[in-house]
Amino acid sequence: xxxxxxxxxxxxxxxxxxxxxxxxxxxxxxxxxxxxxxxxxxxxxxxxxxxxxxxxxxxxxxxxxxxxxxxxxxxxxxxxxxxxxxxxxxxxxxxxxxxxxxxxxxxxxxxxxxxxxxxxxxxxxxxxxxxxxxxxxxxxxxxxxxxxxxxxxxxxxxxxxxxxxxxxxxxxxxxxxxxxxxxxxxxxxxxxxxxxxxxxxxxxxxxxxxxxxxxxxxxxxxxxxxxxxxxxxxxxxxxxxxxxxxxxxxxxxxxxxxxxxxxxxxxxxxxxxxxxxxxxxxxxxxxxxxxxxxxxxxxxxxxxxxxxxxxxxxxxxxxxx
Amino acid sequence: xxxxxxxxxxxxxxxxxxxxxxxxxxxxxxxxxxxxxxxxxxxxxxxxxxxxxxxxxxxxxxxxxxxxxxxxxxxxxxxxxxxxxxxxxxxxxxxxxxxxxxxxxxxxxxxxxxxxxxxxxxxxxxxxxxxxxxxxxxxxxxxxxxxxxxxxxxxxxxxxxxxxxxxxxxxxxxxxxxxxxxxxxxxxxxxxxxxxxxxxxxxxxxxxxxxxxxxxxxxxxxxxxxxxxxxxxxxxxxxxxxxxxxxxxxxxxxxxxxxxxxxxxxxxxxxxxxxxxxxxxxxxxxxxxxxxxxxxxxxxxxxxxxxxxxxxxxxxxxxxx
Numbered sequence: 203x204x205x206x207x208x209x210x211x212x213x214x215x216x217x218x219x220x221x222x223x224x225x226x227x228x229x230x231x232x233x234x235x236x237x238x239x240x241x242x243x244x245x246x247x248x249x250x251x252x253x254x255x256x257x258x259x260x261x262x263x264x265x266x267x268x269x270x271x272x273x274x275x276x277x278x279x280x281x282x283x284x285x286x287x288x289x290x291x292x293x294x295x296x297x298x299x300x301x302x303x304x305x306x307x308x309x310x311x312x313x314x315x316x317x318x319x320x321x322x323x324x325x326x327x328x329x330x331x332x333x334x335x336x337x338x339x340x341x342x343x344x345x346x347x348x349x350x351x352x353x354x355x356x357x358x359x360x361x362x363x364x365x366x367x368x369x370x371x372x373x374x375x376x377x378x379x380x381x382x383x384x385x386x387x388x389x390x391x392x393x394x395x396x397x398x399x400x401x402x403x404x405x406x407x408x409x410x411x412x413x414x415x416x417x418x419x420x421x422x423x424x425x426x427x428x429x430x431x432x433x434x435x436x437x438x439x440x441x442x443x444x445x446x447x448x449x450x451x452x453x454x455x456x457x458x459x460x461x462x463x464x465x466x467x468x469x470x471x472x473x474x475x476x477x478x479x480x481x482x483x484x485x486x487x488x489x490x491x492x493x494x495x496x497x498x499x500x501x502x503x504x505x506x507x508x509x510x511x512x513x514x515x516x517x518x519x520x521x522x523x
Numbered sequence: 524x525x526x527x528x529x530x531x532x533x534x535x536x537x538x539x540x541x542x543x544x545x546x547x548x549x550x551x552x553x554x555x556x557x558x559x560x561x562x563x564x565x566x567x568x569x570x571x572x573x574x575x576x577x578x579x580x581x582x583x584x585x586x587x588x589x590x591x592x593x594x595x596x597x598x599x600x601x602x603x604x605x606x607x608x609x610x611x612x613x614x615x616x617x618x619x620x621x622x623x624x625x626x627x628x629x630x631x632x633x634x635x636x637x638x639x640x641x642x643x644x645x646x647x648x649x650x651x652x653x654x655x656x657x658x659x660x661x662x663x664x665x666x667x668x669x670x671x672x673x674x675x676x677x678x679x680x681x682x683x684x685x686x687x688x689x690x691x692x693x694x695x696x697x698x699x700x701x702x703x704x705x706x707x708x709x710x711x712x713x714x715x716x717x718x719x720x721x722x723x724x725x726x727x728x729x730x731x732x733x734x735x736x737x738x739x740x741x742x743x744x745x746x747x748x749x750x751x752x753x754x755x756x757x758x759x760x761x762x763x764x765x766x767x768x769x770x771x772x773x774x775x776x777x778x779x780x781x782x783x784x785x786x787x788x789x790x791x792x793x794x795x796x797x798x799x800x801x802x803x804x805x806x807x808x809x810x811x812x813x814x815x816x817x818x819x820x821x822x823x824x825x826x827x828x829x830x831x832x833x834x835x836x837x838x839x840x841x842x843x844x
Contacts, residue, residue: 368685461760468763
């Protein structure tokens with residue numbers, strides 16, 4: 203359900219009511235029943251849950267979405283608030299979801315947006331979902347993937363200052379991420395990806411004239427990856443690679459920092475992009491937007507990203523056809 | 524004409540032959556006659572010059588393009604070569620053009636691509652056109668602007684490693700560039716621009732959690748700019764600001780580094796973007812592509828960017844209607 207004060211509850215309710223998902227996935231929502239009922243009432247949204255339960259129903263008969271009531275949202279919380287109570291409620295949903303996934307009771311997790319400041323106020327030091335999930339599952343090497351039909355991109359680092367992100371562009375990290383991308387893409391989609399690698403520096407550094415990372419780290423990492431049998435291409439200047447990817451030259455682009463991935467993804471795919479975490483023991487997708495506190499509680503939020511994220515999670519959980 | 528071994532001669536000939544420009548600008552090309560004639564012959568391009576001259580024709584009667592023969596291209600040079608001789612020939616065209624512009628004999632300069640490595644081999648330390656023009660005109664503060672109907676973007680720095688570019692994100696530099704943008708945009712387009720300012724760090728730094736530059740440098744620079752009467756907005760996360768700009772929220776976006784400008788510009792505008800240098804004593808536009816050595820001499824190059832650059836230069840030279 204995400205942060206109760208953001209648009210998470212609203213898009214969750216709208217997604218649960220989306221008939222197009224009923225054949226694709228059996229949905230278990232982790233959230234606070236009273237809070238969701240109030241949201242549905244105030245925004246005049248359909249209540250599409252078949253039941254409110256404490257545990258994931260066993261057996262294969264249930265098809266309609268169910269709600270596990272977390273009973274953890276303070277009724278005094280209002281839309282748009284940034285609060286420790288809200289951050290804690292959101293984090294507890296993630297923790298419970300992780301337990302269920304590790305126990306095999308669910309095959310994947312779809313996350314609604316949480317607010318990083320609220321999370322921090324609640325005492326969590328994880329900068330975001332992805333890091334929290336990696337911690338909870340003791341996953342050594344995860345990778346964020348923005349997936350869409352038009353363009354798929356994976357940034358080398360995520361929630362770091364650009365200064366720190368630049369310092370992380372090192373041979374071993376690039377190689378490790380290429381291997382995760384190759385392994386997980388093959389697992390989920392059933393074929394080896396062609397991976398385009400974006401350069402860090404303008405014009406790809408122009409032969410070390412504008413930066414050394416391409417020569418020092420990227421070229422050796424790519425050569426090593428090729429020797430391991432990976433299909434990797436680059437490094438290619440960042441202002442050229444996304445046009446190439448869009449025209450089908452690569453299946454996925456590895457970028458050197460967060461915004462190098464999200465600028466093209468947001469421009470080309472908008473709400474159609476899904477954030478996938480690779481390297482976890484289970485499937486995890488996320489909406490590709492934040493809590494949007496400014497429009498929370500107004501009924502204006504689009505569920506498109508969460509519907510797409512849910513559909514992709516179901517597809518990844520089924521595995522390649 | 525640009526680097527003789529790149530696509531510069533080809534796109535120059537095609538631009539000169541473009542009838543749509545004849546009413547818009549009186550064109551003087553600086554290039555090597557023998558080299559251009561050979562290019563025209565080999566690629567079967569029209570020779571559209573009305574005459575070959577040594578000086579810019581005076582008086583207002585001539586309308587068709589003329590060529591000033593620089594007599595500086597070695598006939599042994601071949602398409603696709605990266606050579607000191609070629610770099611030198613290209614640089615001499617720029618030097619001569621600058622002299623003509625400073626003397627008021629031309630009102631603006633349109634530059635074809637040069638090859639930075641060839642330029643460097645020829646002993647020029649300027650990383651590109653823009654820096655060379657700033658040096659030749661002793662211009663203190665220039666700014667690069669990528670202009671198109673759909674999106675206009677100006678990067679704070681250009682040909683620097685990303686590591687160095689990050690270190691240049693300082694209050695005084697941001698304020699200086701905002702002032703140049705405001706002044707020159709007003710001069711050329713006749714109205715004060717609404718300037719959106721992109722954040723440096725992911726999610727705009729999230730209140731200093733991922734980087735300090737937004738709080739330390741950008742917010743104070745924007746506040747000072749507002750006090751000076753500028754219409755500035757931000758800092759806004761880089762993965763959100765270009766969508767806002769495209770929908771008309773700003774006239775121009777100030778980005779914190781080169782690729783933050785060129786990734787969205789190339790994706791949204793392709794060859795329609797024109798590179799304008801602000802802060803010079805004359806108008807200067809440039810094609811928004813490189814020498815494309817891989818397709819030089821093949822007749823495959825599109826003149827669209829140079830035609831657009833020429834038309835914009837003429838418009839800027841006329842000034843606001």
